[in-house]
Amino acid sequence: MVVAHPTPAMIRGWLDDVLDPELPVLSIADLGVLRDVRIGADASVTVALTPTYSGCPALAAMARDVTQTLQAHGVAEVRIETQLAPAWTTDWISARGRARLREFGIEPPARDADAGLAYGPVVGEIVRCPRCRSGSTRELSHFGSTACKALYRCERCGEPFDYVKPH
Amino acid sequence: MSAASPSARASTNDAHVEYVLRFGDSALVLAQRLSAWVAHAPIMEEDVAVANVALDLFGAARMWLTYAGELEGAGRDEDRLAFHRDAREFRNVLLVERPNGDFGQTIARGFLYDVWAVLALGELARSGDPRIAEIAAKARKESAYHLRRSREWVLRLGDGTPLSHERMRAGIEALWRYTGELFLGDAVDAAMLERGIGFDPAALREPWLAEVRATLEEATLEVPADGWMQRGGKQGAHTEDLSYLLAEMQVLPRANPEAVW
Numbered sequence: 257m258v259v260a261h262p263t264p265a266m267i268r269g270w271l272d273d274v275l276d277p278e279l280p281v282l283s284i285a286d287l288g289v290l291r292d293v294r295i296g297a298d299a300s301v302t303v304a305l306t307p308t309y310s311g312c313p314a315l316a317a318m319a320r321d322v323t324q325t326l327q328a329h330g331v332a333e334v335r336i337e338t339q340l341a342p343a344w345t346t347d348w349i350s351a352r353g354r355a356r357l358r359e360f361g362i363e364p365p366a367r368d369a370d371a372g373l374a375y376g377p378v379v380g381e382i383v384r385c386p387r388c389r390s391g392s393t394r395e396l397s398h399f400g401s402t403a404c405k406a407l408y409r410c411e412r413c414g415e416p417f418d419y420v421k422p423h
Numbered sequence: 424m425s426a427a428s429p430s431a432r433a434s435t436n437d438a439h440v441e442y443v444l445r446f447g448d449s450a451l452v453l454a455q456r457l458s459a460w461v462a463h464a465p466i467m468e469e470d471v472a473v474a475n476v477a478l479d480l481f482g483a484a485r486m487w488l489t490y491a492g493e494l495e496g497a498g499r500d501e502d503r504l505a506f507h508r509d510a511r512e513f514r515n516v517l518l519v520e521r522p523n524g525d526f527g528q529t530i531a532r533g534f535l536y537d538v539w540a541v542l543a544l545g546e547l548a549r550s551g552d553p554r555i556a557e558i559a560a561k562a563r564k565e566s567a568y569h570l571r572r573s574r575e576w577v578l579r580l581g582d583g584t585p586l587s588h589e590r591m592r593a594g595i596e597a598l599w600r601y602t603g604e605l606f607l608g609d610a611v612d613a614a615m616l617e618r619g620i621g622f623d624p625a626a627l628r629e630p631w632l633a634e635v636r637a638t639l640e641e642a643t644l645e646v647p648a649d650g651w652m653q654r655g656g657k658q659g660a661h662t663e664d665l666s667y668l669l670a671e672m673q674v675l676p677r678a679n680p681e682a683v684w
Contacts, residue, residue: 307482307561309478309479309482309565310479310480310482310483310485310486310561310562310565311478311479311480311481311482311483311485312478312482313478340486340554340557340558340560340561341553341556341557341560342560343557343560343561343564344561396468397468397471397472398472398568398571398572399468399471399472399474399475399476399572400471400475401471403475403478403479407468407471421568423564
């Protein structure tokens, strides 16, 4: 639907349809990747996005999706701004995003991101199985199929699952 | 507007470009080295790990090189800089261009570099140049994960079987002479330090050594004696190994210079 003079709130509503291509249950707002929406005097729309991990290839896809979505709603000029600071953190994943991740079978971060960069085991980080909610889980690999995930296995129900690392 | 002559302005800008290239090139060359392990790592989890670490480093390299190109103002973007410079123009530290060797040597290289990277990026996150600060702040979080993995492997291999211990020992021994360069400052470092943009490389040596020593001792390994330290990577004087790496990395873009993707 083409709208002559959209408000930032309307634009954010449209951008709810832009999903993370690797985690297709999260919108860029849920993920904390969408940082700002500004409308210029010339009716151009600037959308500020922040990359999750430095090498994450999904940002380019999300930027294209943002442009296409807004153009489909009649926005003539769309500018994508990459914002590096403040650095993205999993603390920005919304409550809705966390719930959607869990429904999808991916466990969201079990604690806030550690600004102290401790690289040993972190006390109090109990990773629960997204399916059976058991706390008896084991890390198989600190790295997973995407930069943001680690691979775990539930010792109770036996299923492997992805875990979004606190970052 | 600055009253400096064009050549003076050019040289202060040159130092700034050089400085950014150093961090970008080190990330790029190490990422390229690690990529060679993909589909060849000893266990599947390591295959996934090495790909993830390399991806983080490529991402950081993209940010650094893009910024260097902008500072240079000669129309070179990240791809132009990555694929169309010769070895003499690269500014990576020598440590990262060392060949992969066996897994022990790769882990040794990674560990010695990662300890430094976390420290260096911590300094850069406080740079007076906001772009450097924000790139470094992001990269540092990822380097801390890389260090976790490389440190765990040093412990596991060092304090492992006689074979793994020997390979880990040999890896550390072979690479020790390339670690000195990490702490050797030159005119570019001095210029950046003076401008509040950079840090003094020598200041990182003590914390680096303390951390390396602690891990090596826990891994039942000895800290090698300091001898002659190789240097020159930051100034563009590289080993022949870099040429082979670049030949492979650059052959396709150089054969098709107008290609876009």
